[in-house]
Amino acid sequence: MKLALIGLGQMGAGIAANLLKAGHDVTVHNRSPGKAEALLEQGAHWAATPREAALGAEAVLSMVADDAALLGITQGDDGLLAGLAAGAVHVSMSTVSSALVEQLALGHEAAGVALVAAPVFGRPDVAAAGKLTVVAAGDAQAIEKVRPALEAIGQKLFEVGTQPQQAALIKLIGNFLISAVIEGLGEGAALAQKAGVDPARLIEVLTSTLFNAPVYHTYGNLIAQGQYRPAAFALPLGAKDNRLVLQAAEALNVPLPFASVVRDKFVQAQALGLGDADWSAIASVSATNAGL
Amino acid sequence: MKLALIGLGQMGAGIAANLLKAGHDVTVHNRSPGKAEALLEQGAHWAATPREAALGAEAVLSMVADDAALLGITQGDDGLLAGLAAGAVHVSMSTVSSALVEQLALGHEAAGVALVAAPVFGRPDVAAAGKLTVVAAGDAQAIEKVRPALEAIGQKLFEVGTQPQQAALIKLIGNFLISAVIEGLGEGAALAQKAGVDPARLIEVLTSTLFNAPVYHTYGNLIAQGQYRPAAFALPLGAKDNRLVLQAAEALNVPLPFASVVRDKFVQAQALGLGDADWSAIASVSATNAGL
Amino acid sequence: MKLALIGLGQMGAGIAANLLKAGHDVTVHNRSPGKAEALLEQGAHWAATPREAALGAEAVLSMVADDAALLGITQGDDGLLAGLAAGAVHVSMSTVSSALVEQLALGHEAAGVALVAAPVFGRPDVAAAGKLTVVAAGDAQAIEKVRPALEAIGQKLFEVGTQPQQAALIKLIGNFLISAVIEGLGEGAALAQKAGVDPARLIEVLTSTLFNAPVYHTYGNLIAQGQYRPAAFALPLGAKDNRLVLQAAEALNVPLPFASVVRDKFVQAQALGLGDADWSAIASVSATNAGL
């Protein structure tokens, strides 16, 4: 397919590489051009603006940091909407608010362009390996159209609905549940440690049995070792996703008491100077609050 | 080994059967004798009291419902401590308070008997298959002595410390973390549903990726189907374990805000008439509170 | 003084009347002009826009519904900043976000106008009686300049700092503490009722002793009678103020677990169809959750 990709962070770069490997014709754009070099050597084309990248593309994929960035690359004279032809598809892979996705969907419809939200689960190494899990929502025909691109970057593709904001929400719920795992493990580890049991032993027991899932292995080990730096996913980003899920839940009138507890932990973590740590450092707040 | 087993509920019966299969000499006791019949056919002996069961045994294993029951079978003229010879071992597998285990350990020591706490993870079918995970704590030599018994009933054996109450605590932490999974999934499922996404679809996405663990499959499916009856683990038992972990944490000065949220959910669940449902029915409280 | 007042809701109308009574020269503006009629009869002048109202005024007082309204009357060609002379003062009495006040302060400074935040405690009847409590923050000289106006409308004037956003925050804290009183009484009343004690009796005991304060009388009686309609202060407004205090606290890295609990109650209340009730209806959620 003739594709464009906007946003060449750690995730975007891995995605772009896999699109190229799969034989797609890929034009890339990034705010700082340096990030594109390796991809250009692999055959990607460079575009100076999102609009340019979108010109002639059957689909534009975007993977940027937050709501503001997504708005920035989408709208305005240089935005991708200005470049996309009617009938083309914008595949938004960023983790952003479901409210923004809902709002963008209207603007896309007015422009005759389909918006597919397709956020992903997986960290940069998974993106590089082309093994992301992709959660897509939007018009079914539009999803079908971009399936070859989505299959090139992910191992699994789940369609969760016809409204793009539904996929945005599922992604936020997923991140919320990861944060709940971190908080739960943090509380449990503090309790074990106060009773003289090495948290690493606790994690070993848990992950050998009922909790034998990647998320418990990954975060369990970080917590057992108290290893919160360098940040793989920085704490303020975790706090942001927590805010987004609480906002989405508030808009739909759904109380999320666990997310409220996690929120207070993110706030306290920042007060305690953990703003540069990994988001899993909220687990260390449980230890601090237990006097450890 | 010459063993005794006190408590022939669903868990205890499966454990006894596996001890017999492994060739041990097993005497059993249960408050209601009927439960022993099948085991007697498989070669077990019957004892009229815990004390009698303990007479001559190298180790007595016990698996009963709660603190009161454990106290009842252990102490008094008919209790197992009255029957155990010095140097023998009591392996307590029940999920009980760590405070009780700590207190019992003193009484055992005075009687020259070792107390090994060895609670298990796994439901009745896992017990029947001899594939439980056993978490043991107590004197290392005592654990070594009963290793053949523990290996006959479990697939994995973790030693977590030399104080029996440490194993009791790890078990409580494990159940706490299961309850946290249930609550998290309940909140997420309510949010998904309010956004028009089938909770079953959410569970499918989650368990295909980061949350690919038995606990998410088991409870995710119950929640997706809203299938909380019949109870595999009744809600009041879950509430009891929640109470025990909060008490243990209070004694060690460890705040557990997630457990406090779960506590409020158990209380509300009982107020809403879910006292006869599975403990995972606290997930339905999230739906109710969201107006679903 | 030559004054202007923008915003003639229930609060603003009472304030304007007291300014007139005190002999000030008052020009008023409101989005819907009808509200001004009674005041014009009492000697007020009418202005078609905030800018016109501000022309020639020593100080403009504003009392509007929310952040958006305050921005609307302040900025732009018709905004009051366009009309105020250098050296004049804008007294913002609305309950708005401290972040907005902080941002507005910069714009005012650039225009040579002082911004004094002076939110008030008291309901419409208190405003009409000229007995509000005024909490002011901003440049000390500016506060001094508008003291005659503030004394005309309030019984008490507290200066809490030199940064206008500090007063905005104190107001939000005050509303947060009222919401905490409501939530606490709601929980206590549900518990009393479940034990067969009339909540009205509980309220009587409380307000006769340690809790003999207006806020307990007012809300205690509403809760005892379950009388949440018509709304004196609508639930969505309470939810908004809760959101504002949580945002302010997050910006300053202060966890507010009570505000998080209250947040969840506002969300549940809206899910249960209480969006048109008084904000004290969150107390009824405690009853609902207790199965009452």
Place this chain on the structure above:
Amino acid sequence: MKLALIGLGQMGAGIAANLLKAGHDVTVHNRSPGKAEALLEQGAHWAATPREAALGAEAVLSMVADDAALLGITQGDDGLLAGLAAGAVHVSMSTVSSALVEQLALGHEAAGVALVAAPVFGRPDVAAAGKLTVVAAGDAQAIEKVRPALEAIGQKLFEVGTQPQQAALIKLIGNFLISAVIEGLGEGAALAQKAGVDPARLIEVLTSTLFNAPVYHTYGNLIAQGQYRPAAFALPLGAKDNRLVLQAAEALNVPLPFASVVRDKFVQAQALGLGDADWSAIASVSATNAGL
């Protein structure tokens, strides 16, 4: 009346003195006899045991530290029940669990003695002044019988029901609401301070207006000054009352999310070494958690 009083702590001593002042014939008992000396000089008689104190009394009042102490003075060969004549009344003024009161009521009934629960609001200076607020529940005739005694020690007497445990519960709710005031003020003060507003100023504003009640003055000043030692009411006692109200609420299926938050604060406070401070020191935990 011919009365006995068991328990001569700070509260009991003040109560006894007022009974004497009102002309009653008072026999006293206390675990450590030294506390009785001043009262004997004022005309009280000494009894060596609760039973002896109760012999011939129309009513025995008791004011002891906790459930265990109340059980201890009531039951057994030396307990007051063994001394009271049929038709006499036991007035229990201690703050204890409503479950214990319910259980004691049965034992009293079997002994032909009426149990009136009459816990009080007020600190030792208020007790000494005879100005306590008394909250009574029990058989109406029994309350009538002891009215002269209750009026001698308190300014106000509220009857809240015919089941003694109802008064016990109201007392626990009262203490819960005080703890909620402390927590709310602690959160608000931390937020004010982080914004550069002196917490003392915040307290002044609050107590001048809506929150003009003794509980806000008393605790607001302690919090503003960060003055948590010496303890007027020690933190572990506050934690105990919090535990009691949560237990009572659990028994009645009433979720108390505010009490759960306060619980976590008591636990953290103890972890942070505040076990010897006043219970209002939980407010300082909010400051700590905000990085102050």
